[in-house]
Amino acid sequence: MEHKRITVFLAIIWGVVAILPLFFGSTNFIMHILIMCLIWSVVASCWDLIMGFAGIFSFGQVAFFVIGSYSSAIISARLGVPPVFSVFIAGIFTAGLGVLVGLPCLKLKGAYIALVTFAVHMILEPVLKGDIGRALGTGGARGILTIAPMNIFGYTFTSSDPIPYFYLLFLVAVVCSVIILMVIKSHWGTAFLALKDAEEFASCLGVSAFKYKLMVFALTSFLTGMIGGFYAHYVGMLSTRMLGIDLFVTLMIILVIGGVGKFPGAVIGAFITIAVNEMLSPLGSYRPIILGGLVVVLVLALPDGITGLFEKMFSEKKQGLSH
């Protein structure tokens, strides 16, 4: 999609999201869902940047989210750092780990990167639950039960009053999506796409695969870790249940619905997936089956997701106008 069109598309999406509390502000349950949509939109957009644009099949996104959330909770509780700063420290810490995970991935391709990054996901749960985790303050299998709420200039954001937290996270999500948009528009984005399409040729044209691959690992894990911190201070408690397959599959569905490599598709995908998932909750155990079926239908009908459909509509309209 052209950069100008992405910018307009993104502005429309965030414009619509900004006024949603006018309609749903009185219902805490719906506001909670909208807040979760904002959080997952950032995580999914980061995953889209590393996988869809840079072509790195990283399956460590949920792990980085959990690392960020635990880090911020521990830093604020143990070191007394205010949550407004601990989320950024958690982001930096997660970025460091992201680079460490990214280093061995530089020598690997495709499915092997997926295996290495998913291994990080798999080992995280025993680490958080085990002796190392308990020593660090993860609470072991019990998790962290009390996390200080976000406090900025003396104002405390609590989950019982979700509208202020919605707008705080709205601001964070908008900033994150603008950062991602700027990266895509810049020479970083061009380098990511060139390396994804033809790595050897791109390297022989002067693109440093080492530099740009590590950059994308650092950036996406920073933003994911930071938003994980905001999540921790919003929900007030953490456990390793987040590392279950549910969240991982939900994020995948978000990307499939939005369109892989079709930013800002991940933002739309997050709102649709989380909303549909909640609407299907009365179906109980049938919910995953219905959701899975919907995904299969969507993949077959819209292989490039909803954003791909919009692109097609725009290009057909443009062709129609030119004839």
Add this chain to the structure above:
Amino acid sequence: MLKLTNVTKKFGELTAVNSLSFTVSKGQVFGIAGPNGAGKSTLYNLISGLYPFEGAISFNGKEIAGLSPHQIAKLGISRTFQIPQIFPSLSVEKSIGVGNHFGSREGFEQDYVDKVLEFVNLHDKRHAMVGQLNLLDKKMIMIGAALATKPEVLMLDEPMAGSNAKEIIQLMELIQRINRDLGVTIIIIEHFMKVLTELTEKLLIIETGTEICCGDPVEVTGDPRVIECYLGDGT
């Protein structure tokens, strides 16, 4: 300008390049030929830093062994690939811009990208997505992107492969213009002997990674060892 000394590359038991030594002078068009599997493309992969090797390769007096491909590109050695490697996610202009932005020592210059687009005759297709173009255009994009790095040496890997007679003439003219007008030293791997005898000043023939002979293209193509290498000894 570019000097290879006893360059060897082994893949396990297989010796793909066997103690090759040759020198390419500034401004020269240097040809490399040999049967399939002779190690020609492997040789390019060694010079461009894609594979490690034994021996020494120096460029303008600087040893380039151990440098990564992007560092070698920045030094002034650029290349194309036998099977067009293109960027389907990018437009023609952006694809060529990749070479200029990342490979040129002088940084990105839109004027130079425009000049390259004109040079490879793609200015009318600058906004087209690369994946939509035909084979000749894709080859032109590869050559254009490599040229956009402002190379001193351009290594072309079988640029005529899959081209018809008219396209071969177009490509030959382009290669001559790159060498003559831009002053770029050319190394070309090719199977078409007519192309090599017309374009090159010096021709190296290799078989199973070993030099058969090297010298004036007309003399080399008439050498019995080269004829035997291509046609067998007749027994």
